[in-house]
Amino acid sequence: MKTLKQLALAAAVLAVPFMAQAELKAMDDSALATVTGQDGISISGSFNGSIGKISYTDTDTGGGSLNLENITFTGFNIADDAPVKVDVVTTAIGPTGSTVDTQQLQISLPAITGELEVGAIRMGSGASIGALAISDLNMAGTTVKVWGH
DSSP states (O other): OHHHHHHHHHHHHHHHHHHTOOOOOOOOHHHHTTOOOOOSEEEOEEEEEEEEEEEEEOOSTTOOEEEEEEEEEEEEEEOTTSOEEEEEEEEEESSTTSOEEEEEEEEEOOOOEEEEEEEEEEETTSOBOOOEEEEOOOOTTOEEEEOOO
16 A cells, blocks of 8 residues: 555656646737847946056167056946847858858947046156046947857
8 A cells, every 4th residue: 555655646746747838829920029038138337446557668778658647437337228238149250252150249338428537647757747537438339249269
Protein backbone atom coordinates (compact mmCIF):
# COMPACT_ATOMS: atom_id res chain seq x y z
CA MET A 1 0.00 0.00 0.00
CA LYS A 2 2.84 2.37 0.88
CA THR A 3 4.48 1.77 -2.52
CA LEU A 4 1.18 2.52 -4.28
CA LYS A 5 0.89 5.87 -2.45
CA GLN A 6 4.47 6.77 -3.37
CA LEU A 7 3.82 5.84 -7.01
CA ALA A 8 0.64 7.96 -7.08
CA LEU A 9 2.50 10.93 -5.54
CA ALA A 10 5.36 10.61 -8.06
CA ALA A 11 2.87 10.47 -10.96
CA ALA A 12 1.07 13.57 -9.65
CA VAL A 13 4.35 15.51 -9.33
CA LEU A 14 5.39 14.52 -12.86
CA ALA A 15 1.99 15.54 -14.27
CA VAL A 16 2.05 19.09 -12.82
CA PRO A 17 4.11 20.65 -15.67
CA PHE A 18 1.68 19.25 -18.24
CA MET A 19 -1.32 20.62 -16.39
CA ALA A 20 0.29 24.08 -16.25
CA GLN A 21 0.74 24.37 -20.03
CA ALA A 22 -1.08 27.35 -21.52
CA GLU A 23 -3.02 26.86 -24.68
CA LEU A 24 -1.45 28.60 -27.69
CA LYS A 25 -3.86 30.38 -30.01
CA ALA A 26 -3.23 32.03 -33.35
CA MET A 27 -3.67 35.82 -33.41
CA ASP A 28 -5.19 37.74 -36.30
CA ASP A 29 -3.51 40.90 -37.66
CA SER A 30 -5.71 43.33 -35.70
CA ALA A 31 -4.94 41.60 -32.39
CA LEU A 32 -1.24 41.35 -33.26
CA ALA A 33 -1.10 45.08 -34.03
CA THR A 34 -1.82 45.87 -30.37
CA VAL A 35 1.07 43.74 -29.06
CA THR A 36 4.27 45.52 -28.05
CA GLY A 37 7.63 44.08 -27.10
CA GLN A 38 10.74 45.35 -25.39
CA ASP A 39 14.38 44.72 -26.17
CA GLY A 40 17.64 46.48 -25.39
CA ILE A 41 18.33 48.53 -22.29
CA SER A 42 18.06 52.22 -21.39
CA ILE A 43 20.33 54.20 -19.07
CA SER A 44 19.53 57.47 -17.34
CA GLY A 45 20.99 59.27 -14.35
CA SER A 46 22.93 62.20 -13.00
CA PHE A 47 26.71 62.18 -13.28
CA ASN A 48 29.25 64.35 -11.43
CA GLY A 49 33.00 64.06 -10.99
CA SER A 50 36.38 65.74 -10.91
CA ILE A 51 39.89 65.50 -12.32
CA GLY A 52 42.80 66.94 -10.34
CA LYS A 53 45.01 67.83 -13.30
CA ILE A 54 45.54 67.23 -17.01
CA SER A 55 49.07 68.04 -18.21
CA TYR A 56 50.46 68.55 -21.70
CA THR A 57 54.26 68.52 -21.88
CA ASP A 58 56.20 69.73 -24.93
CA THR A 59 59.23 67.43 -25.22
CA ASP A 60 61.16 69.72 -27.60
CA THR A 61 64.33 71.33 -26.26
CA GLY A 62 63.25 74.20 -24.05
CA GLY A 63 59.62 73.01 -24.21
CA GLY A 64 57.28 73.65 -21.33
CA SER A 65 54.00 72.29 -20.10
CA LEU A 66 50.37 73.30 -19.97
CA ASN A 67 48.36 72.21 -16.92
CA LEU A 68 44.58 72.20 -16.60
CA GLU A 69 43.77 71.94 -12.90
CA ASN A 70 40.72 71.53 -10.66
CA ILE A 71 38.47 70.17 -13.39
CA THR A 72 34.90 69.42 -12.38
CA PHE A 73 31.85 68.24 -14.24
CA THR A 74 28.48 68.67 -12.61
CA GLY A 75 24.84 68.20 -13.45
CA PHE A 76 25.34 65.90 -16.42
CA ASN A 77 21.80 64.65 -16.53
CA ILE A 78 20.30 62.02 -18.79
CA ALA A 79 16.53 62.15 -18.45
CA ASP A 80 14.35 59.07 -18.01
CA ASP A 81 12.29 60.09 -21.04
CA ALA A 82 15.42 60.45 -23.25
CA PRO A 83 17.91 57.82 -21.99
CA VAL A 84 21.09 56.37 -23.45
CA LYS A 85 19.84 53.39 -25.45
CA VAL A 86 21.80 50.17 -25.82
CA ASP A 87 20.57 47.69 -28.42
CA VAL A 88 21.77 44.99 -30.80
CA VAL A 89 21.51 45.87 -34.50
CA THR A 90 22.52 44.11 -37.70
CA THR A 91 24.57 46.03 -40.27
CA ALA A 92 25.98 44.93 -43.63
CA ILE A 93 29.75 45.43 -43.35
CA GLY A 94 32.39 45.00 -46.05
CA PRO A 95 33.17 46.12 -49.56
CA THR A 96 30.33 46.38 -52.06
CA GLY A 97 29.36 42.96 -53.36
CA SER A 98 30.81 41.01 -50.44
CA THR A 99 29.12 42.50 -47.40
CA VAL A 100 28.42 40.36 -44.36
CA ASP A 101 25.52 40.95 -41.99
CA THR A 102 27.19 41.69 -38.65
CA GLN A 103 25.50 42.03 -35.27
CA GLN A 104 26.68 45.09 -33.37
CA LEU A 105 26.11 46.59 -29.95
CA GLN A 106 24.71 50.07 -30.67
CA ILE A 107 24.86 52.84 -28.07
CA SER A 108 22.75 55.90 -28.93
CA LEU A 109 23.35 59.08 -26.95
CA PRO A 110 20.62 61.63 -26.17
CA ALA A 111 20.95 65.30 -25.30
CA ILE A 112 23.15 65.52 -22.21
CA THR A 113 23.07 68.66 -20.11
CA GLY A 114 25.72 69.78 -17.65
CA GLU A 115 28.79 71.92 -17.10
CA LEU A 116 32.52 71.30 -17.33
CA GLU A 117 34.80 73.73 -15.55
CA VAL A 118 38.58 74.07 -15.46
CA GLY A 119 39.54 76.02 -12.35
CA ALA A 120 43.09 76.96 -13.42
CA ILE A 121 45.16 76.97 -16.61
CA ARG A 122 48.90 77.16 -15.93
CA MET A 123 51.99 77.32 -18.05
CA GLY A 124 54.36 75.09 -16.09
CA SER A 125 54.00 75.85 -12.38
CA GLY A 126 53.38 79.59 -12.82
CA ALA A 127 50.30 81.59 -11.96
CA SER A 128 47.00 80.66 -13.57
CA ILE A 129 46.34 82.42 -16.87
CA GLY A 130 42.57 81.91 -16.62
CA ALA A 131 39.79 79.37 -16.41
CA LEU A 132 37.52 77.56 -18.86
CA ALA A 133 33.85 76.62 -18.73
CA ILE A 134 31.87 74.47 -21.17
CA SER A 135 28.10 74.31 -20.85
CA ASP A 136 25.10 72.91 -22.74
CA LEU A 137 26.94 69.89 -24.11
CA ASN A 138 24.63 68.18 -26.58
CA MET A 139 25.55 64.77 -27.93
CA ALA A 140 22.08 63.97 -29.27
CA GLY A 141 22.18 61.82 -32.37
CA THR A 142 25.59 60.32 -31.60
CA THR A 143 25.72 56.57 -32.22
CA VAL A 144 28.55 54.24 -31.22
CA LYS A 145 28.65 50.67 -32.57
CA VAL A 146 30.77 47.89 -31.06
CA TRP A 147 31.44 44.44 -32.55
CA GLY A 148 34.07 41.74 -32.67
CA HIS A 149 36.05 40.73 -35.74
